[in-house]
Amino acid sequence: MRSGTEPPPAGLPRGVIVLLGTACLVVVVGGMRVTADLLGPVFLALMLTVTISPIAVWMRSRGVPLWLAMIANVTAVYLLLVSLGTAMALSLARLIDLMPQYQEQFTDLRDQLTRTLAAAGVDQGQVLAALHEATDPGSVAHVVEFVFGGVAAALSNTVFLLAVLLFMCIDAVDFPARMRASAAERPEVIGALRSFASGTRRYLWVTTVFGLIVAVADTFLLWALGIPLPLLWGLLSFITNYIPNIGFIIGVIPPALLGLLQDGVAGMLWVVALYCAVNFVIQSVIQPKVVGDAVGLSASVSFLSLVFWGWVLGPLGALLAIPLSLLAKGLLVDIDPATRWINPLLSGTDNAEPPDRRDERVTVPTAAAKPH
Template sequence: MRSGTEPAPAGLPRGVVVLLGTACLVVVVGGMRITAELLGPVFLALMLIVTISPIAVWMRSRGVPLWLAMVTNVLAVYLLLVSLGAAMALSLARLVDLMPEYQQQFTDLRADLTSTLAGLGVDQGQVLQALHEVTDPGSVAHLVGFIFGGVTAALSNTVFLLAVLLFMCIDAVDFPARLRVSATQRPEVVGALRSFATGTRRYLWVTTVFGLIVAVIDTLVLWAMGIPLPFLWGLLSFITNYIPNIGFIVGVIPPALLGLLQGGVPGMLWVIVLYCGINFLIQSVIQPKIVGDAVGLSASVSFLSLVFWGWVLGPLGALLAIPLSLLAKGLLVDIDPATRWINPLLSGGPGEPAATPTTAAEPG
């Protein structure tokens, strides 16, 4: 018999709450994967707007008219997309034009590999079919097209992407003022959104700086080695730098293959050794530490973010893995003082103590 002073149980058991939350998460993730072609460009537009929005905010703080700040926002993000798209298109067109020059090298390489594998007892018919697929002159262009696929897929839906960017650019100009109004009623939500925006800018700026450093070094090294199209491979290094942990592995494949065609196995090995040495030191040793300190995500969480968002949204999800994880963290963790104890676990270090509701309630 229950005593009069014993409190009655309230709410569902914690285990049931966890199961229900997990079930809802599965439904949401499944829906995101189904609508990946729609969500990918929207998330890309959001990340671009978050990155360039301080320009308009700064202009407004200096008394620049609202319409001029909006136009500047739109022009800045459009110029960024046009520059990237033009560089990709010109580089890929140059690569396609270059491939016929290596027809004889592809043929010789295929013949050498066929004879070697046949001497080891491997079925010659299977060898010829596999080598035809791998060493076809269009394979390099196809490979690079796949690597650029995430950005290319987003840019291909140009009308939709440009429309989303246009409206987001317009809204971004006075969005800080609307956040200040909302903060009086929902300070926790506004604080989480500001945390996401700040973390995303830090990540993108740090990654961009490191990407430029890696791209310049890789371009100079490949140019010194006589590898064709060093600018294209430098651009590829810059883009794959946004893929956490394993981006440089993707970026080394095309120049290594051209090194094989130019100088045989020694040429390929030199490209791999120099490329991996430079990129591993910068992207896998120095950059993760600085990025982790800037955004509060550990190396393990960053890698799992890459796997998860790449599975949900495809190549574009891999490129936007860290910003999307910061958005999820802001909406699921930072938004509620009762869940902020998870932050030190995600950051991989002792971190800061979870903020109290009073502290977190103040607008950032």
């Protein structure tokens, strides 16, 4: 028996534990950056699978055979990707056919830029030399090589993504049953996974609704201004809407450049002004509040998530910033009752329980609750 004067067992100081945890986190993040080309498609496949998995769950609850639910899962996600990819490919092909019509405007714009720089004291010879170097056949060859290399890498990632999606969609059909079987032993882990899945679906549904609103508004505005290919730029607005806070800035660049080539500086300013009037209000004022209430992340955390995941995984990380943050929160915060005090700091509310877990608590029957 331990005496009252015996000192408590020695343990590591809290500061040392924090430093060790931070060091482990740095190692993990560094490894994720190194394997970003592999992890990016895997995370994208995971988000798509989580989004469409209710289809198979609903079909199984109606008595549909397992193999048919698997086919429906795979078909739904493949149709989504093929439709989006086909629309982008057709629109980009139309854009390539359209660009030669602006050769004269581009030449006039280059001459005007040269005169403006010369008036500002920049040597015209240096400007012409820089332009000549930029249009040198060797430089063009390097650009073409870079573009085709990027296309080859994208095709390779697409094949890998489709393969991962196939297996994930098949596993997703009976995954809820496996989670229920594990809930009795590890209720907190299963609760965190359900919290992540629920939050991801809410985020994607809310963002999709706002994206459709923004895409329709942008398409109508660009059509009214006479900007070519308004459907393409509306589709681009829909895709960039999934990038928190700064997505509309990326989406406005191509139509603004076309407005500059077609109607000069005034046309570009009109495009930028109208985009800011619609997209900034919807995407940067209204949408973050709605998304934050739906998934339990404040606007500051959402923006920092964009910066962090974009740095770790590149453009795909920026596109998946919020779902990846929900996954990290589920595995590092929601999984342990001792760390859930962090939830109010992440969500910006005084509710310690994340909103996406209020209706998905995992209850394990106790001995007293079991029927005799």
